[in-house]
Amino acid sequence: MIPVCKPWLPGNEKKYIDDAVETNWISSNGEYITRFEEDFAQFCKTKYAACCTSGLAALHLACSALGLKKGDEVIAPTFTMAASTNAIIFTGAKPVLVDSDPETYCIDADKIEEKITERTKAIMPVHIYGHPCDMDKINYLAKKYNLYVIEDAAEAHGAEYNGKRCGSMSDVGCFSFYANKIITTGEGGMCTTQNKEIADRIKKLRNHAFDHPRFVHSEVGFNYRITNLQAAIGCAQMENAKMLVDARREVGIRYNQRLEKVKGLILPKEKSYAKNVYWMYGVVLDENVRLSRDELKDKLAEEGIETRSFFIPMHQQPAYVNKTAENVPDCSGSFPIADRISRRGFYLPSSSNISDEEIDYVCNSLEQILKEN
Numbered sequence: 001m002i003p004v005c006k007p008w009l010p011g012n013e014k015k016y017i018d019d020a021v022e023t024n025w026i027s028s029n030g031e032y033i034t035r036f037e038e039d040f041a042q043f044c045k046t047k048y049a050a051c052c053t054s055g056l057a058a059l060h061l062a063c064s065a066l067g068l069k070k071g072d073e074v075i076a077p078t079f080t081m082a083a084s085t086n087a088i089i090f091t092g093a094k095p096v097l098v099d100s101d102p103e104t105y106c107i108d109a110d111k112i113e114e115k116i117t118e119r120t121k122a123i124m125p126v127h128i129y130g131h132p133c134d135m136d137k138i139n140y141l142a143k144k145y146n147l148y149v150i151e152d153a154a155e156a157h158g159a160e161y162n163g164k165r166c167g168s169m170s171d172v173g174c175f176s177f178y179a180n181k182i183i184t185t186g187e188g189g190m191c192t193t194q195n196k197e198i199a200d201r202i203k204k205l206r207n208h209a210f211d212h213p214r215f216v217h218s219e220v221g222f223n224y225r226i227t228n229l230q231a232a233i234g235c236a237q238m239e240n241a242k243m244l245v246d247a248r249r250e251v252g253i254r255y256n257q258r259l260e261k262v263k264g265l266i267l268p269k270e271k272s273y274a275k276n277v278y279w280m281y282g283v284v285l286d287e288n289v290r291l292s293r294d295e296l297k298d299k300l301a302e303e304g305i306e307t308r309s310f311f312i313p314m315h316q317q318p319a320y321v322n323k324t325a326e327n328v329p330d331c332s333g334s335f336p337i338a339d340r341i342s343r344r345g346f347y348l349p350s351s352s353n354i355s356d357e358e359i360d361y362v363c364n365s366l367e368q369i370l371k372e373n
């Protein structure tokens with residue numbers, strides 16, 4: 001089976017883990033932690049970075065550090081992974097959903113303004129599948145209405161908008177280092193920011209909000225501390241960050257070239273402002289293809305090719321539709337783009353170190369199945 005994605009640890013990962021174990025620095029202090037944060041801030045071109053246990057933790061820390069609370073609203077895309085909107089819900093604030101751009105699948109920046117109310121406190125763009133959102137439009141609206149912007153860059157390590165790195169164009173950028181991410185620590189997350197006060201607040205909140213003296217807490221904190229072991233892997237990954245990002249992008253470009261002329265598939269786009277890193281190479285089946293997306297996925301599986309369906313949009317999630325909390329998003333709107341891509345979209349094997357032969361095999365199999373059906 002060609003897996004949909006597997007981690008790639010091509011450098012000093014094992015050496016640094018061994019070092020952390022041998023020196024006994026296995027918990028949430030240790031020099032790999034500060035080094036990982038410094039390296040990641042430099043990579044994103046931000047002044048500060050604070051690591052934590054997951055992408056969800058990064059988003060929750062960002063929302064909390066910016067003071068989101070009950071009664072507030074945050075504008076977010078319906079087409080995302082549930083961590084984006086759940087992080088908002090944790091704070092008591094309510095996500096307000098917006099449909100996707102038909103080309104990039106990111107939040108449709110032209111549909112944000114109509115959702116802004118006096119309760120809106122922030123916008124959370126999510127750089128879907130490694131393609132940046134239209135950040136100039138989003139930041140223009142944020143300035144006009146005095147809103148925070150939290151970038152969910154969980155899928156967009158190294159992606160760029162007009163030369164600026166994802167995670168550097170907002171109040172806080174949030175990353176995931178889960179095993180399928182372009183840079184991974186197994187599990188892990190990072191907040192990036194240009195603002196020292198926000199960085200300090202995130203670091204305090206992730207560590208039980210310890211005050212001075214210790215065991216005095218002036219606010220409710222969390223334990224979202226990463227260990228020196230994960231940070232050791234992170235440091236090794238950062239030494240190869242350019243190679244890891246370039247390799248993932250090359251996979252996307254090779255798929256684009258090989259599938260360009262295949263009928264029945266809508267391929268991912270790269271807007272003129274964007275450097276797409278193709279975190280996952282997502283294709284959408286044209287409406288005139290008779291096969292359903294799941295039938296096609298099954299046929300690919302028979303050929304030894306693992307694929308994954310696109311996200312199911314937030315307005316279709318039972319946890320939200322069934323109002324399991326008072327501040328879950330209103331699911332009653334119309335979201336035709338998200339509905340369509342979620343029904344017809346899936347991603348192909350996208351590991352950074354997938355071979356050219358494997359990509360060719362996937363493309364030939366896909367082309368053959370589409371021809372026969």
Ligand SMILES: Cc1ncc(COP(=O)(O)O)c(C=O)c1O
Binds near residue numbers: 081083126152189
């Ligand atoms: C857009 C998005 N946000 C947040 C997350 C959450 O990251 P984690 O799994 O590290 O909590 C993911 C995970 O894949 C994601 O795709």
